[in-house]
Amino acid sequence: MKKLLRVFKYEYSRHVFRKRFIFALLGMPFILILIAAFGFISIAIQYKDTPVGYVDNAGVIVDETIILPSGWFFKPVELIRFNDESTARLAVDQGTIQGVYIIDENYIDTGNVHLIAPKTVSSNAQSDFQDFLQLNLLATQSQDRVDRLLDGPKIEIFSIDGSRHASSQRILDIVIPIAVGVLFMVMVNITGGYLLQALLEEKENRTMEIIVTSISPNQLMIGKTLADMCVGLTQLAAWLGFGILGLAVAKVLSPWVAGQQYSLGNLGLVMALIFPAFIMIAGLMAAVGAMMTEGQEAQQMATIFTLPLFVPLWFVGPLMTNPNSPLVIGMSLFPLTSPMTMPLRTAFTTVPTWQLAISLVILYLCAAGALILAGRAFRIGMLQYGRRVKWREVFQRGKSYE
Amino acid sequence: MPAIHVNEITKSFGSIKAVNGVSFEVQQGEIFGLLGPNGAGKTTSIRMILDIFKPDSGSISVLGGAMSEDKKDKIGYLPEERGLYQDIPLERCLIYLASLKGMEMNVIKKRMNEYLERFDLVLSRKKKVKELSKGMQQKAQLISTLIHEPDLIIIDEPFSALDPVNTQIVRELLMEQRDKGKAIVMCTHQMHQVEELCDRLVLIDKGKTVLYGNIHDIRRQFAKREISVWSLDEFPSHVFGVKEIIQENHEIRLRLDATTNPQDVLKDLVNSGIKLERFEIAMPTLDEIFIRVVQGEEMHV
Numbered sequence: 096m097k098k099l100l101r102v103f104k105y106e107y108s109r110h111v112f113r114k115r116f117i118f119a120l121l122g123m124p125f126i127l128i129l130i131a132a133f134g135f136i137s138i139a140i141q142y143k144d145t146p147v148g149y150v151d152n153a154g155v156i157v158d159e160t161i162i163l164p165s166g167w168f169f170k171p172v173e174l175i176r177f178n179d180e181s182t183a184r185l186a187v188d189q190g191t192i193q194g195v196y197i198i199d200e201n202y203i204d205t206g207n208v209h210l211i212a213p214k215t216v217s218s219n220a221q222s223d224f225q226d227f228l229q230l231n232l233l234a235t236q237s238q239d240r241v242d243r244l245l246d247g248p249k250i251e252i253f254s255i256d257g258s259r260h261a262s263s264q265r266i267l268d269i270v271i272p273i274a275v276g277v278l279f280m281v282m283v284n285i286t287g288g289y290l291l292q293a294l295l296e297e298k299e300n301r302t303m304e305i306i307v308t309s310i311s312p313n314q315l316m317i318g319k320t321l322a323d324m325c326v327g328l329t330q331l332a333a334w335l336g337f338g339i340l341g342l343a344v345a346k347v348l349s350p351w352v353a354g355q356q357y358s359l360g361n362l363g364l365v366m367a368l369i370f371p372a373f374i375m376i377a378g379l380m381a382a383v384g385a386m387m388t389e390g391q392e393a394q395q396m397a398t399i400f401t402l403p404l405f406v407p408l409w410f411v412g413p414l415m416t417n418p419n420s421p422l423v424i425g426m427s428l429f430p431l432t433s434p435m436t437m438p439l440r441t442a443f444t445t446v447p448t449w450q451l452a453i454s455l456v457i458l459y460l461c462a463a464g465a466l467i468l469a470g471r472a473f474r475i476g477m478l479q480y481g482r483r484v485k486w487r488e489v490f491q492r493g494k495s496y497e
Numbered sequence: 498m499p500a501i502h503v504n505e506i507t508k509s510f511g512s513i514k515a516v517n518g519v520s521f522e523v524q525q526g527e528i529f530g531l532l533g534p535n536g537a538g539k540t541t542s543i544r545m546i547l548d549i550f551k552p553d554s555g556s557i558s559v560l561g562g563a564m565s566e567d568k569k570d571k572i573g574y575l576p577e578e579r580g581l582y583q584d585i586p587l588e589r590c591l592i593y594l595a596s597l598k599g600m601e602m603n604v605i606k607k608r609m610n611e612y613l614e615r616f617d618l619v620l621s622r623k624k625k626v627k628e629l630s631k632g633m634q635q636k637a638q639l640i641s642t643l644i645h646e647p648d649l650i651i652i653d654e655p656f657s658a659l660d661p662v663n664t665q666i667v668r669e670l671l672m673e674q675r676d677k678g679k680a681i682v683m684c685t686h687q688m689h690q691v692e693e694l695c696d697r698l699v700l701i702d703k704g705k706t707v708l709y710g711n712i713h714d715i716r717r718q719f720a721k722r723e724i725s726v727w728s729l730d731e732f733p734s735h736v737f738g739v740k741e742i743i744q745e746n747h748e749i750r751l752r753l754d755a756t757t758n759p760q761d762v763l764k765d766l767v768n769s770g771i772k773l774e775r776f777e778i779a780m781p782t783l784d785e786i787f788i789r790v791v792q793g794e795e796m797h798v
Binding site: 305 | 578
């Protein structure tokens with residue numbers, strides 16, 4: 096156990112303190128921040144706070160003092176009423192306003208509004224004028240109706256069999272499993288690649304023969320796999336940390352995000368599925384690393400295990416519309432697709448407990464099996480320099496090496 | 498109690514019989530030569546001793562019993578193919594490998610410093626292993642083999658890539674370990690090192706034991722029926738029991754008849770009044786024995 100922990104500690108620190116890991120760790124949030132920054136900058140460039148004028152020929156503006164909802168960072172523009180078009184045009188010519196909206200006298204029937212401006216008015220000014228017009232049209236309605244109209248309906252999607260549901264207010268129940276699943280797959284690919292590469296290197300530089308005279312191959316593989324998993328979890332935790340931070344910021348800035356709810360039980364399920372799935376994939380990666388002789392060949396072989404992880408994303412449509420179809424049930428039980436499918440199913444339907452239990456049992460058994468397989472592949476492959484080990488050998492002759 | 502007792506072990510890989518009935522014993526406090534041509538089955542035998550492979554048949558006892566995880570800490574192994582982590586500093590590599598032998602950090606650091614100093618590697622301790630020369634890496638590998646003070650040391654070509662100064666350091670180190678009562682199994686093709694260091698040897702060829710025993714006995718066993726004499730006097734053209742006399746300046750080689758005892762020849766020469774500067778029974782080198790045995794001339798188990 097002590098040696099296993101030493102392998103774990105060495106392998107963990109070896110990967111976590113490498114430049115490539117830190118780059119991968121910070122790379123994704125950095126890119127997301129960069130994208131957000133570009134978005135913000137492009138809005139800021141287009142933003143103009145010069146007032147906009149309007150001429151109300153229809154008499155629909157009943158309250159000039161209506162306060163427009165404030166944007167995240169930008170204040171609404173000032174809207175100035177003009178009694179006639181010629182005064183407004185003069186103000187446009189003088190540059191005191193960006194442009195003037197002429198509300199047609201038959202606006203209620205036609206919806207026609209004319210904009211007079213040297214070029215065009217800024218998009219924030221257009222948006223502010225539309226909000227202003229809408230709020231004035233609703234001025235005679237009660238506040239509840241106004242809120243309902245502006246918030247829109249809360250649509251809940253029910254599956255064909257009548258079981259629950261997807262709700263526009265619980266969008267995070269769908270988004271978070273997808274986001275965590277995608278992060279998990281990226282993480283599995285990155286850290287599984289580390290493990291695979293490390294084993295290939297140890298074969299290449301002949302370190303393996305030294306190591307196995309100090310520790311049993313099984314202990315070595317378990318230590319390496321657990322370390323690899325923790326490297327991945329470190330990465331996932333860091334990304335989730337950034338995600339939670341981003342969500343917290345978004346909640347402050349957006350009332351819609353603040354209104355969203357998320358079931359922690361669902362997150363617990365995601366984690367319960369990810370844990371064995373990670374060990375399973377890491378074990379399989381380790382087996383491939385021990386069997387192969389070249390990195391490129393090993394990466395190709397590893398895609399057999401990593402590609403099915405993405406399959407549930409291709410079936411999101413059937414998963415939403417019919418989460419209890421045989422295909423979806425099959426995917427939620429198959430160990431390579433269940434880590435992503437099962438949490439998504441729980442977002443759309445009530446999954447029977449027995450299916451949840453079977454899915455978890457299969458995953459944990461597969462994780463244990465993958466570790467045993469990795470140990471066998473390691474025993475056969477560790478001293479096979481320059482020769483690729485076949486799967487048949489691992490299954491048939493693995494025991495004779497033990 | 499022998500450090501290693503190997504009894505009739507066999508190992509096949511598919512249709513290839515890599516080891517076929519090899520037996521030998523290694524005692525504590527001896528340097529034992531495990532010799533053989535390339536592909537003879539030496540490495541497979543070592544891997545079976547170290548429990549990397551299980552033998553198909555036969556038995557192996559290491560340090561008084563079957564191999565176990567605990568015993569791994571009492572064994573130091575330097576394989577033929579050197580293995581060190583290339584991308585990390587030497588110091589870190591040594592610490593990790595030593596920690597896997599169950600050593601505590603304070604002991605590791607103390608011994609590592611001693612060895613680094615002895616091998617003149619102190620200034621290279623922070624360098625990445627891949628930045629070290631081949632000889633330096635060889636010394637580092639030796640440190641990782643010996644740092645945990647194993648009772649059984651198995652070393653394959655310990656002198657490869659070493660200059661004469663470092664070769665001498667390693668030789669001294671091995672003798673020092675032997676004097677401490679450690680059992681050392683040394684595989685090498687440098688026969689002069691075997692002659693100088695080993696007490697006993699086993700020679701394996703095509704998976705079988707072809708020679709086993711005390712080096713002195715083996716050399717005597719392979720001694721040609723030839724005497725080498727050094728004399729400044731005029732040497733007779735005929736000596737009783739000698740079928741051929743070859744003279745090169747003052748060194749005379751006498752090839753004896755099949756039944757002649759070298760002691761009788763010495764007695765006759767002394768009685769004839771010839772002053773002898775040197776008289777010795779010509780002994781073959783291990784190189785010669787190796788070649789003769791491997792080329793199939795003789796088999797002496």
